[in-house]
Amino acid sequence: MRAAYKMKKTTMSGTLYRLIYCSRNVILQALPDTAMEDAISAIVASARSANKANNITGALLFTGSGFAQVLEGPREVVERTFDRICADPRHADVTVLSFTPTERRCFPDWPMGFTAQIAADTDDPLAPLLGAAASPGPRATTGSDVLRLLEKLVHRQDEWAAA
C-alpha cells in the first residue's frame, strides 16, 4: 500500500516549511457518497502528481464539513502550491493554522498519498475549526491538533498495512 517514494534530502530552493490549513467544503457536501468519493480521489490524484513534481509531501484529511491539509516542502513551493489551492472553488474560508520552518518532514513518504476520510456519521474533528457547533469526541482546534490527528491516522494505517 505504502508507496516507496524517495524524497530528496536537500531541497532545491528554500528552507523546509510545514503548512497546516483547513477549509470548509462548499460543493462536495451536496454530492451523494459515491460521487463524493470520486471527487475526492480526483482532488487527491491531481494533488499527488503536482506534489511529486514539486518535492512536496503531506497529508489530507477530509471530513464531511471540510478539509485539513498538511503540506511540507521548500518554502517557495509550499507558498505557490497554497496559492493555487486557494483558487479552488470547491472550498471556502481557508484558514492557515500554522506555517513554520521545520527540521524534518512528518510525512516523508507521502506525496499527498495519504488521505484520511472521516465517515459522515462519526464526530467531525474539524467542526470546531470550521466554526460549527462543537461535538463530543476527538476535536481539533489548532494546527498541532490536526497534525497529531493525521499522524495518528497514518500510524494506524501502517499497522493495518503490516497486519
Add this chain to the structure above:
Amino acid sequence: MREVWAKSASDGRAGSVPPSRVKPRLSAPSGKSANRMASAALARLPLGVAVIDADARLVYWNEQAAGLFGVPPLMATGLPALPAILAAIPRLTPQQRDRIVTFCATHIEAGDRTEPESFLRLSLARDHRLAIQIRGIGNRRWMLVIDDGSNAAATGRTVATAGGDAWVDPLTGLSNRRHFNRILADRLAGDGPDARHTVLVIDLDRFTSVNDTFGRPIGDALLCLVAERLRREVRDDDLVGRLGGDEFVVLIRSGDRAEPLAARVVANLAHPFLVEGHIAHIGASIGIAEYTGPDITADELMRCAELALYDAKTVGRGTWRFFDSARAARAQGRRDMETGLRKAVAMGELSLVFQLQLNIRTQALTGAEALLRWHHPTFGDVSPDIFIPLAEETGCIVELREWALRTACQEATAWPLPLSVAVKVSARQLDNSDRLAATVQAALQASGLAPGRLELEIVDSAMLSKETHVLDTLHRLHEAGVHITMDNFGTSAAPASFPFDRIKLDRSFVADLGDDVDAVAAARAGIAPDGGDHAPQGQDPWLTAPIGAAEINAFLRRFVPAPDNIPPPR
C-alpha cells in the same frame, strides 16, 4: 523558467537552450560587446520581434513586442504560450487569433524545408493593420516580426517605448495603467455595438497594514501574488492591469460574467497569503462599470468604476458594487455642497438666527441661542440637518462655528436687553482648545461683549475622553466669566466632568413631558428645552421659531420700558 527548460531538454529535442542564450545566438558572433550591442538594438527595434519554439511558446521578445502583446519582458512562471498572448492584442478576433496560431503552426510543422519567409496580414480596424512575418532561425526556433501598422507614424511612441517598461508594470508583469487605458480605448472604439465591455477596478483592503507590519519587500511580493491570483481567475481574452499602488483592474468582454468574476476575486483574495514565510490577510473591494455606448469615453468608464469602488468601500469592504448613476449624481451633489460649504464663510452666505430662551417658571427671557443658517446661490436654503453633519465630517465646522461665535458676539452687543447669547462649540474645536480660547477672547474683544453674556454650549458626548488640557481651557474661560453649558444632555453616558452652568436636555427628554410645563420645570428649573432648530411645543407662540437678527432687535425692544433712555447694556 529553469524547470520548463529542464523538462524540454529531457525530451531530447534539439536546440532546447535556455532563453538567456537565445539572444546572443541572434546576434553577430563577434565578441561580447558586439553581442550586447546587438541585443540592445534588437530590444529597441521599432518593430515587434518575438522568437517562438516548436511548442509555439515565446522564448524571446523585444520591448516593442511586449508593448503589442502586453507581456512582461520577463515572466516569473514558465514560458507564455502564443495563443494566450495573442488574446491581449486589441481588436484581434478569435478567428484572427486562430489564423495567427495556424500560420505559425504550419511553418513549425514544415520545419526548415519551407520557403525562408512568409507573411500574414490582418486588418484589425479601418486604419489599423497587423503584419506578421515568420522566419526560421535554426535550432527549431522561429522569429516573428510584427508590425502593428501604426508603426510608420509612431516614432514618438517608439521613443517612449524605448524607455523600457513603458507598457508593463515592472513589479507584477501586468499591464500598467497606460497600456490598460490604450487597450480599453482600442476595444471600445474597435468592437461592434453588441460588444459588452466591463471594467472591474479592484482595490485591496488592509494592504497598507501589511506593508507597515512586514515591510515594503513583503508588500511587493504580496502584490505579485495578488497579480497571480487575478490572472488565474480571468480568461485569456480578459485583460488584467495594475493601475498603481494596491489598485488592480480587469477588462472583460462581457456584462454577465462581471458579477461571478467579482465574487470569485473577492473570495479568493480574502484567503490568506503566504509570503516569504509570513501569513498575510488582506481582502478586496471591487467597483464595476459596464460600457453603455459611445456617449461615454474610456476615461469616464474608468471614473464610473472608481465611483462604484468607493461605494463598495463605503458599505464595508470585501464586496463589490456596480456603478449606479443615480447614486453617482447624489455623490456629485454632495461634493458640490462640500465645495460650496468651504467657501460659504468667504462668500458671506452664512447668517444667524436666534432661538429665544426663557425661564419656564417665571416666563422671564434669559437669552437667545445663535443658530447657523446657510443660503447657497444655487441650492437655496440648505437645511442645517444637512450642512452641519457635512461640515462636521469635512472639518470645516470649525471655521463655521468660529464665524458664528464672532458674529453672535457682535450682534448681541446691539440688543436693547443684556440677554446672554449662546453659541455651540463643536467637538472638533475642543481638539484644539488653545485655538478655541484664543477665538473666544478675540471675539469678546472685537465686539466688546461682556464675557458674562456669552454662553458656550458643549455637546456632552464631546466631553468624553477629552484630555485635561481641554478641561483646563474650559475652566480658564469659565473663570473669565464665560458660561459653559452642557448641550444635548442625555444623548450620551458622559459623566459631567465639568461644573456646567446649565444643562440643556435633549429634545427626546422633554418630548415625553408633553405640555406639562411644571413637569419640565420640575425636571430642572431654569433649563431651556433644546429643541434644536425646531422649537419646543410650548405655550408661548414667540418661542416656536428662531428669528433673524433684525426681528430679535425689534422683539426685544418691546420688553424695554423706555427704549430711548437706556443705552444697550454692556
